Amino acid sequence: xxxxxITLTVNGVVRRVETPGxxxxxDCLRHDLGLTGTHVGCEHGVCGCCTVLxxxxxxxxxxxxxATADGHEITTVEGLAAPDGTLSPxxxxxxxxxxxxxxxxxxxxxxTVTALLRDNPAPTDxxxxxxxxxxxxxxxxxxxxxxxxxxxxxxIAEES
Amino acid sequence: MTTKLFGEPVRRREDPRLxxxxxxxxxxxxxxxxxxxxxxxxxxxxxxRDIDVSAAIDVDGLVAIYTWEDLPPLLxxxxxxxxxxxxxxxxxxxxxxxxxxxxxVGEPVVMVVARDRYLAEDVCALITVDYELLKPVVxxxxxxxxxxxxxxxxxxNVGAHLVQEVRSAAGLGAREAIEAAPHTLAFRLDIERSASxxxxxxxxxxxxxxxxxxxxxxxxxxTSTSVxxxxxxxxGLPLPKVEVIAPDVGGxxxxxxxxxxxxxxxxxxxxxxxxxxxxxxEDRREHFVSSAHERAQTQFVRVGFxxxxxxxxxxxxILHDHGAYTPYGIIVPIITSTQLPGPYKLGAYRVExxxxxxxxxxVTPYRGAGRPQAVFxxxxxxxxxxxxxxxxxxxxxxxxxxxxxxxxxxxxxxxxDGRPLIYDSGDYPGSLRMLxxxxxxxxxxxxxxxxxxxxxxxxxxxxxxxxxxxxGPYEGGHVQVTSDGRVHVSTGLTSxxxxxxxxxxxxxxxxxxxxxxxxxxxxGDTRRFGYAVGTFASRAAVMSGNAIALACRKVREKAxxxxxxxxxxxxxxxxIVDGEVRVVGSxxxxxxxxxxxxxxxxxRYAFDAEAGRATQFAGTSSFDRPPVAEGEEPGLExxxxxxxxxxxxxxxxxxxxxxxxxxxxEIRILRYAVVHDCGNLINPMIVEGQIxxxxxxxxxxxxYERMAYDEHGQLLNASFMxxxxxxxxxxxxxxxxxxxxxxxxxxxxxxGAGEAGVxxxxxxxxxxxxxxxxxxxxxxxxxxxxxxxxxxxxx
Numbered sequence: 001x002x003x004x005x006i007t008l009t010v011n012g013v014v015r016r017v018e019t020p021g022x023x024x025x026x027d028c029l030r031h032d033l034g035l036t037g038t039h040v041g042c043e044h045g046v047c048g049c050c051t052v053l054x055x056x057x058x059x060x061x062x063x064x065x066x067a068t069a070d071g072h073e074i075t076t077v078e079g080l081a082a083p084d085g086t087l088s089p090x091x092x093x094x095x096x097x098x099x100x101x102x103x104x105x106x107x108x109x110x111x112t113v114t115a116l117l118r119d120n121p122a123p124t125d126x127x128x129x130x131x132x133x134x135x136x137x138x139x140x141x142x143x144x145x146x147x148x149x150x151x152x153x154x155x156i157a158e159e160s
Numbered sequence: 161m162t163t164k165l166f167g168e169p170v171r172r173r174e175d176p177r178l179x180x181x182x183x184x185x186x187x188x189x190x191x192x193x194x195x196x197x198x199x200x201x202x203x204x205x206x207x208x209r210d211i212d213v214s215a216a217i218d219v220d221g222l223v224a225i226y227t228w229e230d231l232p233p234l235l236x237x238x239x240x241x242x243x244x245x246x247x248x249x250x251x252x253x254x255x256x257x258x259x260x261x262x263x264x265v266g267e268p269v270v271m272v273v274a275r276d277r278y279l280a281e282d283v284c285a286l287i288t289v290d291y292e293l294l295k296p297v298v299x300x301x302x303x304x305x306x307x308x309x310x311x312x313x314x315x316x317n318v319g320a321h322l323v324q325e326v327r328s329a330a331g332l333g334a335r336e337a338i339e340a341a342p343h344t345l346a347f348r349l350d351i352e353r354s355a356s357x358x359x360x361x362x363x364x365x366x367x368x369x370x371x372x373x374x375x376x377x378x379x380x381x382x383t384s385t386s387v388x389x390x391x392x393x394x395x396g397l398p399l400p401k402v403e404v405i406a407p408d409v410g411g412x413x414x415x416x417x418x419x420x421x422x423x424x425x426x427x428x429x430x431x432x433x434x435x436x437x438x439x440x441x442e443d444r445r446e447h448f449v450s451s452a453h454e455r456a457q458t459q460f461v462r463v464g465f466x467x468x469x470x471x472x473x474x475x476x477x478i479l480h481d482h483g484a485y486t487p488y489g490i491i492v493p494i495i496t497s498t499q500l501p502g503p504y505k506l507g508a509y510r511v512e513x514x515x516x517x518x519x520x521x522x523v524t525p526y527r528g529a530g531r532p533q534a535v536f537x538x539x540x541x542x543x544x545x546x547x548x549x550x551x552x553x554x555x556x557x558x559x560x561x562x563x564x565x566x567x568x569x570x571x572x573x574x575x576x577d578g579r580p581l582i583y584d585s586g587d588y589p590g591s592l593r594m595l596x597x598x599x600x601x602x603x604x605x606x607x608x609x610x611x612x613x614x615x616x617x618x619x620x621x622x623x624x625x626x627x628x629x630x631x632g633p634y635e636g637g638h639v640q641v642t643s644d645g646r647v648h649v650s651t652g653l654t655s656x657x658x659x660x661x662x663x664x665x666x667x668x669x670x671x672x673x674x675x676x677x678x679x680x681x682x683x684g685d686t687r688r689f690g691y692a693v694g695t696f697a698s699r700a701a702v703m704s705g706n707a708i709a710l711a712c713r714k715v716r717e718k719a720x721x722x723x724x725x726x727x728x729x730x731x732x733x734x735x736i737v738d739g740e741v742r743v744v745g746s747x748x749x750x751x752x753x754x755x756x757x758x759x760x761x762x763x764r765y766a767f768d769a770e771a772g773r774a775t776q777f778a779g780t781s782s783f784d785r786p787p788v789a790e791g792e793e794p795g796l797e798x799x800x801x802x803x804x805x806x807x808x809x810x811x812x813x814x815x816x817x818x819x820x821x822x823x824x825x826e827i828r829i830l831r832y833a834v835v836h837d838c839g840n841l842i843n844p845m846i847v848e849g850q851i852x853x854x855x856x857x858x859x860x861x862x863x864y865e866r867m868a869y870d871e872h873g874q875l876l877n878a879s880f881m882x883x884x885x886x887x888x889x890x891x892x893x894x895x896x897x898x899x900x901x902x903x904x905x906x907x908x909x910x911x912g913a914g915e916a917g918v919x920x921x922x923x924x925x926x927x928x929x930x931x932x933x934x935x936x937x938x939x940x941x942x943x944x945x946x947x948x949x950x951x952x953x954x955x
Contacts, residue, residue: 037181046880102657103178104410141856
């Protein structure tokens with residue numbers, strides 16, 4: 001199998017990778033680029049643990065081949081905090097509201113919610129539920145995740 | 161001043177790394193490791209005639225293929241039967257790779273090791289296994305009929321049979337008491353299978369150091385210490401040469417307490433054999449078909465009661481589906497049968513279970529571990545009694561409650577730890593009062609009438625439980641203060657999201673009087689603490705929490721002793737505040753814990769400036785006694801263990817209001833209320849989170865989750881597309897209230913909280929749907945189509 005040379009901009013850094021054509025984007029991020037914060041929970045696009053931002057939009061990195069991401073910009077959980085390490089409002093809100101327990105689904109939620117609040121800075125309860133309804137969490141029962149999303153919206157509003 | 165930390169909702173220490181992608185879960189480890197994949201049985205019951213690997217051996221990147229015949233003698237034997245019990249007369253476990261017969265879809269047959277997982281799976285696809293199909297046994301009733309056998313040497317498919325009976329005060333057996341009762345009822349109940357289903361599956365990564373002849377294994381487990389002993393035993397290695405570490409674990413909920421899994425011994429074995437790191441990460445389909453499930457039971461109930469609804473006799477016969485093997489013994493049906501009485505005084509109680517084999521995935525504890533089934537049975541019974549008498553459902557429960565002045569209360573049964581089932585403390589009437597107020601029980605009739613006037617169907621349900629938590633035998637804690645003033649805490653049990661690093665740090669900081677930031681906690685790493693049992697049965701806070709508190713108290717006492725000498729004071733006059741030992745009332749007279757740590761360790765070598773103060777020419781020691789006095793040890797550290805006389809019993813009560821759609825039969829939970837009593841709270845934020853998560857899993861079990869086996873033993877819904885776990889849109893907002901009746905059994909007065917949320921949910925939802933519909937609910941989970949069918953069948 002011939003490897004394909006691709007170029008991805010991941011968390012603002014240009015990365016060149018030679019990867020087999022069948023390699024999933026999730027595996028490429030995790031094992032070729034060492035960004036293991038993106039997790040894989042089902043490999044069939046249902047759980048949302050592997051959600052990353054592709055050109056700013058949430059995608060399931062387990063449902064995408066790395067080669068098809070060639071030339072695109074990707075943000076993973078490792079790229080959400082500020083360059084100086086300050087956690088993003090979404091990350092801070094999850095810590096404040098106990099929006100995570102085991103943390104395995106968390107990177108997917110953080111990416112999803114980051115995009116959600118960028119597009120809708122003041123979501124209603126319904127919009128928050130709808131916004132996170134593509135991500136599974138087995139620990140929290142979602143109550144504190146929903147609370148975290150509202151709190152993140154508040155923090156963003158306070159800081160803008 | 162040191163702030164009070166025990167009982168405060170402090171933020172979690174784990175979160176910064178988990179929020180930034182810096183957590184380390186199993187599959188994040190082992191860069192460059194060979195990867196394993198398994199050929200698993202596609203049949204529920206079959207004899208292996210031949211395994212042909214000839215098409216597979218030329219795949220580029222293949223490292224090794226192993227079948228049962230390749231295994232060394234110890235490894236070729238069946239895996240351990242972890243919890244033997246005299247009633248488990250026919251316990252059976254699998255060999256790590258199938259020997260002659262496969263007994264469920266997903267059983268591992270061939271292990272492949274390759275350069276990466278993609279290649280390993282390529283190889284698996286090219287291996288041909290020739291099977292002779294045998295008749296599968298699916299479902300408890302088919303198993304009980306025993307027309308076919310799962311294990312040829314287990315007659316009737318019965319692995320275990322156990323009866324426990326508690327006679328009435330008048331000496332009547334349950335059956336006699338029922339016969340003599342003014343009212344009797346008999347009915348059948350069914351609960352289907354679900355599973356723990358953590359979002360991270362299992363996984364193992366093993367590293368053999370050929371120079372040191374030592375093995376390091378990372379595994380996504382709930383018990384690293386016991387995995388270590390199992391690996392050492394199975395691979396014939398000296399225990400000190402094996403270390404096992406649970407890294408960050410992406411959820412457990414019970415399934416990861418089972419050990420050693422086939423992969424937990426095969427992967428380290430291959431790593432040693434190949435002289436190269438080997439790892440295996442379970443994929444989702446593997447998790448469905450080759451880990452473990454729980455819940456499935458059929459219960460036959462007979463109850464006799466008086467006009468007030470007081471239970472005079474209860475007789476329950478349980479058929480428990482154990483799946484193909486019994487590695488974890490019969491803990492689940494034992495818990496069902498012993499936790500069934502809940503908060504009630506039953507006149508006489510008889511419970512009998514048969515645990516039967518089926519050609520399906522093995523059944524081992526999933527959060528709640530048999531209690532959801534027990535509570536479903538007891539609470540359905542309470543509702544049936546209320547219906548029969550035309551009484552309020554809560555009044556019937558009140559009539560049966562153990563009263564607050566009756567503790568300790570002996571239920572007369574032997575619990576899962578082999579010790580008497582004696583409740584330590586609780587306030588069940590108080591709990592029900594709080595719940596009724598929280599949900600608005602007494603005004604619900606009016607709400608229901610108003611809804612009915614609008615053509616809406618709503619109903620209210622209630623469910624009560626008592627949960628034995630903090631089972632023994634023991635856990636330990638080690639606490640070390642180093643010369644930089646930092647406090648290092650370790651305990652052997654593992655963490656899967658419960659926030660142990662935070663809760664245990666709170667305990668240590670409170671006990672030692674140091675700022676929280678100075679405390680670090682390590683769990684589940686045998687390099688730091690080798691003696692432990694594991695994280696299950698809502699036991700971590702009770703067991704390790706108390707062990708760490710006791711270890712801290714030892715350290716504190718030693719620190720005061722050393723500081724007293726340095727300050728020329730009486731230890732009784734000293735306190736530790738904000739990391740300083742000082743004379744009470746004279747804050748100026750103080751010595752930092754860091755210095756005490758230095759003084760505790762008489763040195764020859766000054767490796768840094770602080771250490772210089774403890775060297776032999778520093779003039780600090782007395783010439784009349786040796787530098788380390790008799791009975792003392794160097795270092796400011798302490799180790800202690802907590803081993804309880806018996807379990808502590810948490811309790812709680814839930815209520816829900818549901819709405820059912822008159823046309824589509826869709827069931828929606830409008831409100832969900834929880835009153836919870838786990839004694840003293842270490843961190844209320846974490847306890848609330850545990851309850852929320854438990855309720856969500858309970859809602860899954862009540863309305864959505866089931867393992868859809870067909871008659872051939874094929875699991876038809878082995879993916880997240882078809883096995884319906886609740887998303888945020890399916891879980892109600894959970895309203896909580898806490899009652900705190902401290903446990904008298906342990907120094908911190910705490911009880912476990914991990915499983916509580918899930919336990920009564922099926923009972924509560926069944927009660928509420930029944931109230932909304934006026935149709936008896938006897939089987940859970942209930943889907944809209946099942947409710948629709950029940951409506952059509954209703955008279």
